[in-house]
Amino acid sequence: MRPDDCKYSETHEWVKYNEKKKEAVIGITDYAVKQLSDLVHIELPKVGEGLEQGAPFGEIESVK
Numbered sequence: 001m002r003p004d005d006c007k008y009s010e011t012h013e014w015v016k017y018n019e020k021k022k023e024a025v026i027g028i029t030d031y032a033v034k035q036l037s038d039l040v041h042i043e044l045p046k047v048g049e050g051l052e053q054g055a056p057f058g059e060i061e062s063v064k
Contacts, residue, residue, distance in 0.1 A: 002029075028060065036062040 006014045012032035017024045026044075033039070041061040051057045 026057070035064075036060065037064040038062055 002008065003016075006016045008014045008029070012029040013026060014029060015024050015026050028036075039060060039062050042058065043060075044058040045051065
């Protein structure tokens with residue numbers, strides 16, 4: 001199931017934007033988590049740092 005209040009990329013990331021707070025929450029889909037297996041490190045941008053649509057914004061490392 002995919003919540004309707006999120007937008008999804010073809011590479012299994014999602015974003016949920018809160019217009020009132022002017023903030024976004026990002027994540028990866030359950031499918032991506034299952035494919036990656038055991039996650040060992042996640043690198044994300046600093047809070048308040050801008051992102052560009054379609055550009056990489058972090059890294060996820062797994063043992064797989």
